[in-house]
Amino acid sequence: MEENQIVKVAQQGDKEAFSMLVKAYQNKVFSLAVNIVRNRETADDLAQEIFLKAYLSLPSFRFQSEFGTWLYQIAINHIRDYLRKHKKEKDNLRLDDIAEPGAEEKEASLKLAENQEEKRRKALLRQILEEMPEKYRLILSLRDIEGLTYEEMGKILKLSPGTVDSRLHRARRLLRKKLALFLSQEGG
Amino acid sequence: MKCRKAEKLISRLIDGRLDPGSSAGLEAHLEVCPSCARLLADYRQIQSLMAEIRTEAKPLPYFVERLEAKLSTGPRSSFWAMVERWYAAAVPVFLVIAMVFVGTLFLVQPSEKQLNQSEMLLFQTQSPLKETQAIFEEDKPENRQIKLLFAGLENREIIRSDKQ
Numbered sequence: 462m463e464e465n466q467i468v469k470v471a472q473q474g475d476k477e478a479f480s481m482l483v484k485a486y487q488n489k490v491f492s493l494a495v496n497i498v499r500n501r502e503t504a505d506d507l508a509q510e511i512f513l514k515a516y517l518s519l520p521s522f523r524f525q526s527e528f529g530t531w532l533y534q535i536a537i538n539h540i541r542d543y544l545r546k547h548k549k550e551k552d553n554l555r556l557d558d559i560a561e562p563g564a565e566e567k568e569a570s571l572k573l574a575e576n577q578e579e580k581r582r583k584a585l586l587r588q589i590l591e592e593m594p595e596k597y598r599l600i601l602s603l604r605d606i607e608g609l610t611y612e613e614m615g616k617i618l619k620l621s622p623g624t625v626d627s628r629l630h631r632a633r634r635l636l637r638k639k640l641a642l643f644l645s646q647e648g649g
Numbered sequence: 650m651k652c653r654k655a656e657k658l659i660s661r662l663i664d665g666r667l668d669p670g671s672s673a674g675l676e677a678h679l680e681v682c683p684s685c686a687r688l689l690a691d692y693r694q695i696q697s698l699m700a701e702i703r704t705e706a707k708p709l710p711y712f713v714e715r716l717e718a719k720l721s722t723g724p725r726s727s728f729w730a731m732v733e734r735w736y737a738a739a740v741p742v743f744l745v746i747a748m749v750f751v752g753t754l755f756l757v758q759p760s761e762k763q764l765n766q767s768e769m770l771l772f773q774t775q776s777p778l779k780e781t782q783a784i785f786e787e788d789k790p791e792n793r794q795i796k797l798l799f800a801g802l803e804n805r806e807i808i809r810s811d812k813q
Contacts, residue, residue, distance in 0.1 A: 476717065476720055476721070480713055480716075480717060483712075483713050484713055487708055487712050487713065488705075491706060491707065491708040491712075492703075492704060492705055492706055495704050495706050496702070501706070501709065502709070504706075504708075505708050505709040505712070508708055509712070509715065509716055509719065512716050513716070513720070516720060579701075582701075583698075583701060583702050586698050586699070587702055601699065604664070605695075605696050605700065606699055606700070606702065611664070611666065626660075626661065627657075629660060629664075630656070630657050630660040633660055633692060633695065634656070636695055637691050637695060640691075640695065644691050644694060644695075
């Protein structure tokens, strides 16, 4: 059965059909949430809430976009609400607080095993992303982590292609600025 | 081409969205601008790092079963959700109104009502019916008429004084 047919059956209240959609999208929705909130339990709760919202809103789905895009739209809105509500609870550590490594640290870091360096690099990037304004964090996650197209991002975030383009550009410029020290180290 | 414009085009370039015309212009600029060439290298590195932090993860166990359990409890309609919200707010409001009402009953004393003649007679345990009966038992019709007239005038006076 095609996805649209399953959606139509689910719209009539068939919970089995809806479960089929959940099985098809659970990993994508969970991955999206976990890549943004960086916590498995929170991401799991969010994913459950996203599917509950989707179930309740299913009768209003008019097939004007693909089901996956519509679901991502619900997911992004829900995650955005979560981020806004929990803004104050966020770790107060800001990028500016990450001290520039001293000579000794630089020397020590050269001796670190490659996997440790990779872990540190990923942790630093995650930290920086968390500290970025929500709109930049979301668009970077959708494009560079989730690999969505400009058109998909435009539909999900309800932005024109021009706004997607300029927001992504500003987000990258800010991220580069935040990562400047790290990038220069990496580049040698 | 100015660096500011080149920066925008570089962002499109790494996403594979640069049209051939702009691409040629950007390439020419990158050959002469080490700063923008560095920017392109940085953006590519950032994109690669972002792809590295992607977590392909599965949700916690029994994700679908847990969701199905929530769905089977039957999500309530928005109407009942609204009633529940209002109900929570209505209880304290009702208590306040009830307290004000009871307080009013205790604090505001009713004004002393002037008793009419019949009530006075009842209060004095003299039945007003006896007086009425006495009028109708009068033998002479003239006397009966006069007594009825006076009783009527008395009642009017009582009603007037009540209105004032």
